Amino acid sequence: MKITVLSGGVGGARFTRGLLALLRDRLPDGAGGTSAQVTVVANTGDDMWLHGVRVCPDLDTLLYTLGGGVHEQQGWGRREESRRVSDDLAAYDLGWEWFTLGDLDLATHLARTELLRRGLPLTQVVQHLAERWQPGARLLPMSDQPVETHVELEDGRLIHFEEWWVRHRAALPARRFVQVGLEDATAAPGVLDALTGADVVVLPPSNPVVSVGTILAVPGVRDALRSTRAPVVGVSPVVGGAPVRGMADACLAAIGVATSAQAVARHYGLRSAGGVLDAWLVDTADQDAVPALTADGWRTAAVPTLMTDVPTTARIAADALALVDRVP
């Protein structure tokens, strides 16, 4: 069974780790044979150049989470991280001190930058980095072209998404997101085929605006999702009216979508009505949304969706697949 996941950072990475655990448990041919069937298309819209090195937050969170190197409590970055370089760098007074640039994480940025400077496209760079991390899934950037998300504030000022997200904790009201390079970007090699050739496509509980939303806006992706014969199932990143993690509510507010499981489903839209989803898994806290969505033609169910540990997450992945009759 070929499964394609459209992922942002922490939420998508944790979901995928659970999915891979499920496949390892369920399928007789073990990790090697089954894991090759999962493709993760990662958001690269948060990427940026910082101090001359290329930082790809979501790709790294995926590599570290699936490769066993992630800082578990934090959800991103490396275990046993230190800040020797960035503490010293602060003495040069260049700004961006609020952006954590851990020493071990920096090794990844340097390796990536070296490979990009050698002329490799990001897709091949990720492949090289994955040789170390062995994520157990095929990891693809959404595009080989750089896309950088900026946030237009209410006073008209544009700041980099990471500055809005990390420095200001998404607390400055945003008017809209400006994704430089997105309209001219093309999907990375393998991305569209991974959608049209999949047996099931999953939208994990990632940020529906700046993570999954960005991937969907890569030219060709939305069309591929609409035309694929695979069912497309999403897991709500909103539980009980609040994002499970992160500040997706601030992003949803900026695009005029309410922070509710049902509103996010309707924002994605039903495929039969021009949207991208067939099914929507919500948390038990949002079971009120089930009858209304069902009445409108959605396949939907309410289950516990908090990804507290890997076995629990594997169960959530199983529930998502079951919702579209894909039982591994």
Place this chain on the structure above:
Amino acid sequence: MKITVLSGGVGGARFTRGLLALLRDRLPDGAGGTSAQVTVVANTGDDMWLHGVRVCPDLDTLLYTLGGGVHEQQGWGRREESRRVSDDLAAYDLGWEWFTLGDLDLATHLARTELLRRGLPLTQVVQHLAERWQPGARLLPMSDQPVETHVELEDGRLIHFEEWWVRHRAALPARRFVQVGLEDATAAPGVLDALTGADVVVLPPSNPVVSVGTILAVPGVRDALRSTRAPVVGVSPVVGGAPVRGMADACLAAIGVATSAQAVARHYGLRSAGGVLDAWLVDTADQDAVPALTADGWRTAAVPTLMTDVPTTARIAADALALVDRVP
């Protein structure tokens, strides 16, 4: 008194530190007033891009040595250095693991790269870095254009100078040095004026081939040295037939110059005969060279030249200045 020093890494940096100590001791207006009169023109021919960041070995050795941050025993790099990033980077298997990329040193490389990427010329980048280190002298790169030294081996293969120097410890016989970009480089703003407007120019005991030799080959520098009214005095980097430090003998061999104090003097040449020097300070171990050089018109003297500590180095600097009647 305006003093201009043409410097490579360790030897030039230590000499300059001694010179600054001398000026602080001798001159009544203290460090602030006198230090502004020393200009160091630094070799940038060993610079390179490594993992996407710009490494400038000689400039950094100067900043750290003059700014009190150098690893004293090693002569280059930072005190209390660590290798957290580079140890982790090795797992990505990109090569160049033999090149030490210390964590604290890396902070400097990242700061420099950030400023270069913002579009600042190297001269201004160095100024910014110097705000932190307060070297007590004006520090200028020889050129704002990148110059990269490569070594042509006897089998015709070209390798980067750092690979030859650091990885192979200069043990592979070199046929010649190829300095990519040097012919088209222009001296950085301030460099030629610092030579023509100086009261004395000093060639410290730096590598005469790949450090001072590279600076001399920047278009305009040799002419400025020939035409300046300032006397030009050099301190021999060769003592008793061997380089005091480093592997200058391998460099000298590649250009067909014997490793002796006298041969290096004659390689630089007397200004009155089309060379760049008026005076040459040798070590007491090489006092045999004094009569022959004197007979040929050189101002020369033999004194202890081992820069064992700062006061000793200050005395060597005083001896060099005295040789051309420049007593601070």
